[in-house]
Amino acid sequence: MTTGSCLCGAVRYEVAGPFDMMAHCHCSMCRKHHGAMFATFASAPLAGFRWVSGEDQVVTYRSSEDGRRMFCRHCGSVTPTIMKEMGLVIVPAGNLEGDPGIRPQMHMFAASRAPWASKRTVLRLARTSSLRRCRVTRPRINPARLITPPS
Numbered sequence: 001m002t003t004g005s006c007l008c009g010a011v012r013y014e015v016a017g018p019f020d021m022m023a024h025c026h027c028s029m030c031r032k033h034h035g036a037m038f039a040t041f042a043s044a045p046l047a048g049f050r051w052v053s054g055e056d057q058v059v060t061y062r063s064s065e066d067g068r069r070m071f072c073r074h075c076g077s078v079t080p081t082i083m084k085e086m087g088l089v090i091v092p093a094g095n096l097e098g099d100p101g102i103r104p105q106m107h108m109f110a111a112s113r114a115p116w117a118s119k120r121t122v123l124r125l126a127r128t129s130s131l132r133r134c135r136v137t138r139p140r141i142n143p144a145r146l147i148t149p150p151s
Helices: 028-034 119-128
Strands: 002-005 012-015 021-025 039-045 049-053 058-062 068-072 081-083 088-092 106-108
Touching: 012 088, 028 039, 028 068
Parallel strands: 021 106
Antiparallel strands: 002 012, 012 049, 021 039, 039 088, 058 068, 081 088
């Protein structure tokens, strides 16, 4: 069981796993949402996800026509995104406590990286970290389009 929480501790959750995928996203929306060079996310089956506390403290910002960004209303930390129609939960890896048992497998939207982050920097990060088979890739499908508005 892997646990996660926001900075202030108001939002807490558990993921039974196993995690399916972990990736670094360089798209401009993720960079702005996380305030970092890239955002790291992990996905797991929704059936193994449980809010421990603070589900009612999660606020949703509509970042694009199809995209949603979830965060804690108190501290602003990024929180998990539930994708019911896909049976997945996408969790921000920086919120996870302990070792989730998975390592990043790819960089997404690397062509959209921050102007101050050269391709060489991204590749160096991939080589010097625990990313053994990291691919710098540009997915054909925009993950934000996979999120549908709640009904």
